[in-house]
Amino acid sequence: MYPFDYHRPASVKDAATQANDDALFLAGGQTLIPTLKQRLRQAATLIDLGxxxxxxxxxxxxxxxxxxxxxxxxxxxxxxxxxxxxxxxxxxxxxxxxxxxxxxxxxxxxxxxxxxxxxxxxxxxxxxxxxxxxxxxxxxxxxxxxxxxxxxxxxxxxxxxxxxLAKRAAFAKFRNPASRYAIAAVFVAETDAGVRVAVIGAGPGVFRVPEMESALAKTFSAAALSGIAVSADGLNEDMHATADYRAHLIGVMAARAVASLT
Amino acid sequence: MTKVSITVNGTAQAADLDPRTLLVDFLRDHLRLTGTHVGCDTSQCGACTVHLDGRAVKACTLLAAQVDGKAVTTIEGIAKDGVLHPMQAAFREHHGLQCGFCTPGMVMTAIAMAKDSAGEPLTEAKIREELEGNLCRCTGYQNIVRAIAAGAAAMKAG
Missing domain, CATH: 3.30.465.10 (Uridine Diphospho-n-acetylenolpyruvylglucosamine Reductase; domain 3)
Structure with missing residues (x-):
């Protein structure tokens, strides 16, 4: 780790006051501390929110x-x-x-x-x-x-x-067998606002699948998702999984999440 | 420098530390409690597992400053009056180790697991799931799982 000053404020107000361009907030530290140890990040000040x-x-x-x-x-x-x-x-x-x-x-x-x-x-x-x-x-x-x-x-x-609160909701995750991080995971939820399908692991950030949401809004069943192909465009591709494989997994995980609720 | 006060194995410890000091380095280098091991140093292997206010944590992924005012228990702090903790005794009885490097972390995780599962049965599947943060490169886990089941039962009975 590069050197830093350490602060441990007792209120949100104090934490915000101590912050600046060259400061980082420390929450649980389970990502930040390994990142600092590898010198992938550095900060003049670490503000511990604990x-x-x-x-x-x-x-x-x-x-x-x-x-x-x-x-x-x-x-x-x-x-x-x-x-x-x-x-x-x-x-x-x-x-x-x-x-x-x-x-x-x-x-x-x-x-x-x-x-x-x-x-x-x-x-x-x-x-x-x-x-x-x-x-x-x-x-x-x-x-x-x-x-x-x-x-x-x-x-x-x-x-x-x-x-x-959700009327019903489920999460299905396909983990990398070694790192245990999601290669693709899908959270399906039906709330007062309707049905939403959100994906992590497969793309550069979380995203929704509108085609699946409208299909599930009509019929909430895994069968309603069959035939909906998610495009591999823009999905992550690395040594663990191709973009096409991740696109396929989104369909499988969404169906598993829905099946667990019906 | 940052002042920290941490209760370690029941004894109050105070020190003025470089804020970068990891909890595991504070335990090993400052207090000479070398039972807590550094294995991977990347939060994966669990050899550095200690209890923070009773819960299992990885001491290589916490700053000592973060645990200021809290209580830490290490492998050195679980035997009482020279008598092994039931989980330590179970690891010995069931040969839950070969080289022994991962064992302190395994035992600390096992004790936390047994306490957390107070209500529900600690099945073999549950033990294996709860061991996800601890790696052993010798045993293939079989005897570790057996030892934890026996140790948890002994803790419940004890």
Whole structure:
């Protein structure tokens, strides 16, 4: 690691005040610390968000489930409120990384990093979640702007995420057998806003599949998805999987997610 | 430099550290608790697993500064009065190791797993799933899984 100054503020306000162009927020650190260790990133200042109580917690209020940015994946996976309100979200959180990583990694850290293979962005987009930062509220689709890119500006941090409850939702992930990251994964959700299908792992960032959404809106069954081909244009291609294979997997994972709900 | 106060195996420890100091380096180099191993140093192998406020974490992927004010338990802190922890005893009894390098991390993960699964049965499949963050290159896992099942049962009985 290159040298950095370390701050551990006790409030969101202090964290934002300490931020600048050459500072990074540290959430659970499960991506950032390995990245710093490999000297792939550096910062003059590291602002640890771990001591800010207002960033933690899970609250179920009517038709909205609110999760604080610094809530760990393990806490989300084990939460009775999440398991009752949106079981697919608990299921997703319980399949991120491994148990040790889930005890440290956080919702806010995951979405702020926006790794193309990160799981949470699929849930946020499919459920139509709202990301609350310290300065504004953003629809999930406006928050995720590209590979490892978000709408967050300097001194802006994720405070919490509001998830509308789903009538039904499921997540299906095809993992790389070695790294265990998603090669392609699909989150299918039916909320008051309709049916949404969101994909991660396959492209440069999370994206929706409108053809599948309209087919499922008419008939919510795996059979309704047969014959819908996802284009391989723009999908990721690497030593693990071709773009064509990923395009094919999107159909398979979407059908599995829907089949688990019908 | 950053001041940290961490309770390690029940003893309060204070130090003034370079903020880059990883928890695993603080344990090994500053406290000389070398039972916690550095294997891959890339968050994958789990040899550095310790308990942070009772939960399994990878000490190579945390800054010591991040755990300021918290309690850490290492492999050195689980035996009581010279008597092995039931999970350690189970690893010995069931030969859950060969070279032993991954064993401290395996035992710490196993204890956390047994505590977390208090309500539900710790099946073989569940043990294998929960071991996803720990790699062993010797045993093929068979005896590790057997040891964890026996150790968890002993903890429940004990």
């Amino acid at each position: 001591a800010i109580p207002e960033l933690r917690g899970i609250v179920l209020n009517g038709k909205t489930l609110t999760i604080g940015a610094m809530t760990s994946h393990a806490e989300v996976a084990a939460s009775p409120d999440v398991r009752n309100a949106i079981p697919a979200l608990a299921d997703l959180a319980g399949k991120i990384g491994d148990p040790q990583v889930r005890n440290c990694g956080t919702l806010g850290g995951s979405i702020a990093n926006n790794d193309p293979a990160a799981d949470y962005p699929a849930a946020l987009v499919a459920l139509g979640a709202t990301v609350h930062t310290n300065t504004r509220s953003l629809k999930a689709e406006d928050f995720f702007t590209g590979m490892f890119e978000t709408a967050l500006g300097v001194g802006e941090l994720v405070v919490k995420v509001d998830f509308p």
